[in-house]
Amino acid sequence: MNLLSPPSHSWTLLDTCLLSSCLPEVTRMSRKFTHISTLLQYLHLSLTCMCEAWEDILLQMDLRLTKFVQEKNTSTQVQDEFLELLLWGQSSPELQALLMNQLTVKGLKKLGQSIESSYSSIQKLVISHLQSGSEALLYHLSEVRGMSLWKQKFEPLGLDAAALEGAITAVGSFSLKANELLQVIDKSMKNFKAFFRWLYVAMLRMCEEHVPPELNKMTQKDIAFVADFLSEHFSENEELFDRKGKYFNVERVGQYLKDEDEDLVSPPNTKGNQWLRFLQESAHLKESPLLFPSFPQKSLHFVKRMMEGVIEQCLQKPAEVIGRSVTQAVFLPLYTVPESSENTPRLFELPSLWNDKKNRMHHVVFCMPEVSPCKVFLLRRGTDPLR
Template structure:
């Protein structure tokens, strides 16, 4: 009986205890911040040495990462699949919850990001669900799934390409059509608050130090000086924003009469424009984020093509440069081109060329070079057809969609895209489509000429060594001459992959291009003189949708209580912030 009473007493005591210790586990470093996952039994922690640890409720550690930057804030995406980290240098790092891999890095601030909040649209908050127009991405009607980062092994270095094991992560992450509308808010040490749709597309910014504040009915104007955001929280319906910030309240109407009140401020802001225009914002952000992913695919493709071809050409020039040295050693005033032409036309075979073909190069060395060039050509063809060309074509389509959305400004005024800037970007992507097509044809022609040249050289080597040539494919003498004239000491593929290279264009072609301007469609008459890389760089400079985007106008109504003077703030008005226009070549 006594034991039962003791058990009942202990049970009652446990029930009356508001908090109970579940686990007590040591961590090697001091924990400075931690956040629970909103959907799963996961706890993300940041240590003093800026390592990020992910644990389950049972304290099982899943992974640890070291971003290499000082982490100053952390939060989860609404679906619990992404961890957002704010850094001391103003970056927002997005990591995959499954393995901690980096998904995206965005530059939101110029100073430390001290707080993050990621809010998702709540369907239950809509007064009438029928009024919400869901945007259907039309790209999938006309194009296959978007290409991912290219993955091709290196020629001799064992390189595994540019894509990692999680190559599908970024396309899935940015597939905004399958996500509910959400906004990531980040507060900076300088008093700026930035808003990014899906955590990747900047759509608005507030600088609380530049906002005029009217206090009460007196009509006096105040401003917050030396303000720093401490906490930011966006409501589930996206219509209200609460800010906690430190700063000085200064009377701007009478600066000579110092009236400063320092302390903690709570600002209650009206952000209903996010709710009222979320369909339009969803469309722009979906197209823009998908374009950004495809731009990364293009960059990786061009970089890998350049690496593959450079490796093959390094091997080719390393072997064939020996012929020039042998010619000089024999005291002959000739060139490699002249020596090969003499051999082709049966005039003579100099001792230098004979020694080069029979001893220095040999059949084994020639086959090694031919295999390297063939492999590079095959890899380049695969990258172009499976990654580069599809990415450029889908970018062109999505930019055309954005061009149509740019006309919103005539209807909505407060949001939209700069139509002239979008027109310039659309022209740039059109030029890039042409450049990719030209590069594809040049690469195919060059590789074919190399194959024909190697077949002829192999036959010549076998003849010099008195070996049968029945198994050697026939070579076209005319194409050998073209190779010796235009490819032996030159590299058209490398020329198209150089950023500052100028491509020669004949007068007739240039005249035809200028005539096409009369029919409209583009204004750049010298695009054929540019390399593929230069055209891509110009597209990157022009394409920056956040610079083309007219920042949202937020009317802030905030009852705010200053801890010192207990004033109530009634209205804060926001000015329209427009990012600087990107330079147009």
């Protein structure tokens, strides 16, 4: 590699022995690094689109319930208020005012449609972009790790098999977290759909309006399902009040999309998961490096940042190794510009260069306007084509 720097009016020859001797390996590695960098940007943009699909309207239920619990005069919990409405069809004046004045029938219907639309958009982005992008990233990192195991060829370039193994594990954790978000979205969509359907019918009865026959049918299983939903989502939590300034966390998807370092407010319940129980009881699989950690307390943003940091370290080390291998072999000052003539206009001073492969000579054509404005100088320098 021959570099010419016109501002310094000098000619520099760099020793790039490592690059020339490992040119095929550097080419393969750089192509893989390009794929990896592009996929990281692709995942970042996909997550940005997911955050845009998640709107603040999804938090309105939380804020309105918090305002209700702060303003109501009764000592009963919100969960008991809704359960009384579910079982007996009767509600307290405070709850009725909340439903009819703050939510309203039209507002409840609009809120339900907005939540379903936002959840569907996020779900499509996760399946079509986030999961496919992480799978492609896992593929390219696995190939780079395979290259690093060929130590004779790629170890001089700075590829570290152990670091790449950590990057693959980080991508696997990100993929697991994306799959966890899909499960939370699927469950939340079913829960909200059943809850809004029941609450919509209850509010129509409060207004003494006609209830469509298809909505008026509710089995004992449906009642039990809504009761479980109220018990899980509508219980007051003092810990949430201390951390977030509010009592409720009805909406569960937004916590995965917040770019915060804090743990999830409502992590998924894994008590009945037979696979996790099997892993905990197995001494061999519990600490197995073949299993990706899931980080159940962390958000999707947190796992993504962790993955990006690990991959960045893998890409940075080869850059440092190759950068240190490039050294200055020859430095020839061509001419010096006097300070008094720095602003003097010059017709031509940028050198041009070409290689004579037959005679293995490197030619540089330049001029020195301050010395001889009408002369052009030719510099010939012998070069090693292998370096």
